[in-house]
Amino acid sequence: MLHQNIKESTMPAHQKVEGIIVRQLKAVRSEADYAEVLKGFYAYFKAVEEAIAPYITTDVLPDLAERRNSSYIKRDIEELGGTIDNLPLATAPQVNNVLEALSALYVLEGSIMGGPYIVQMLNKYGIHRGTSFFSGYGEDSGKMWAGFTAVLNQHGADESTFAHAAEIANETFYNFGEVFASVTSEN
Numbered sequence: 001m002l003h004q005n006i007k008e009s010t011m012p013a014h015q016k017v018e019g020i021i022v023r024q025l026k027a028v029r030s031e032a033d034y035a036e037v038l039k040g041f042y043a044y045f046k047a048v049e050e051a052i053a054p055y056i057t058t059d060v061l062p063d064l065a066e067r068r069n070s071s072y073i074k075r076d077i078e079e080l081g082g083t084i085d086n087l088p089l090a091t092a093p094q095v096n097n098v099l100e101a102l103s104a105l106y107v108l109e110g111s112i113m114g115g116p117y118i119v120q121m122l123n124k125y126g127i128h129r130g131t132s133f134f135s136g137y138g139e140d141s142g143k144m145w146a147g148f149t150a151v152l153n154q155h156g157a158d159e160s161t162f163a164h165a166a167e168i169a170n171e172t173f174y175n176f177g178e179v180f181a182s183v184t185s186e187n
Contacts, residue, residue, distance in 0.1 A: 002156030002165055003149040006106055009166035013173035018114070020180045025121055034127050035082030038073055040179045041133070043090035045070040048104055048172065051092035055101035061151055067144070068112060068136060076130035090179045093171040099161055102152045103168035107176065109148045112136035 028034045049070055058064050074084055095101045115134035122131060137144045156165050 001149075001153045002162055003106065003152050005162045006103065006152075006166050006169045009162075010107075010169045010173055013170045013177075014110075017173045017177040017180075020177050022121075024180055025118060028122065028125050028127065031080045031127060031129065032082070034122065034130060035077050035080040038077045038080070038130065038133070039082070039084065039086075040088050040090075042070050042073040042077060042084060043087040044092075044176050044179045045073060045108060047090040047092040048108055051095045052101035052104055055095060055098045056105060060098055060102070060155070061148070063144070063147060067109070067148075068133065072133040076133050079132075080130040088179050091175050093168055093175060095168070099155050099165055100168045102155055103165040104172045105148070106152060106169050107172040109145065112141050113145060115141075 024037050024040070025034075028037060056064060061067070077084060093100075093104050095104055113136075115136040118134045119131045122128075122134075156162065
């Protein structure tokens with residue numbers, strides 16, 4: 001199954017990005033700090049969403065309108081009193097077809113699984129607002145992930161496409177990490 005292959009093939013990149021983001025979140029000491037971290041998420045998710053938009057339609061992903069997207073991050077930033085001005089540079093992978101788009105979306109959709117842990121971490125730091133994005137799909141997170149991976153597996157049923165799909169997912173992780181690496185170097 002493609003989703004399992006991507007998971008295994010992207011583990012090092014996933015762990016590296018996760019480490020970068022966790023360090024950013026551990027440095028949060030105020031709602032303003034948190035809003036700045038969210039700007040990186042917003043910039044990157046929006047860039048990837050724009051890259052995949054021509055390929056990910058409701059014909060491909062029937063519950064697309066119900067899926068979490070960058071508009072949730074924007075609302076969280078605004079709830080914290082921030083704006084989406086002065087966003088960090090974010091470069092999406094080049095996407096040329098449905099399978100590449102789904103492979104990039106794998107990274108964004110997969111981030112919902114760690115969201116509840118991020119909310120708990122933020123709560124420890126006194127952050128209780130602006131967490132709708134990281135709350136994911138609530139109790140439906142597992143169901144939504146399963147629905148996404150079923151679509152990914154259906155479009156990536158041909159094993160000869162696995163390596164390229166994993167390459168796109170790895171690039172998506174790498175580029176995501178670069179957003180936060182640039183933020184870290186600026187601070």
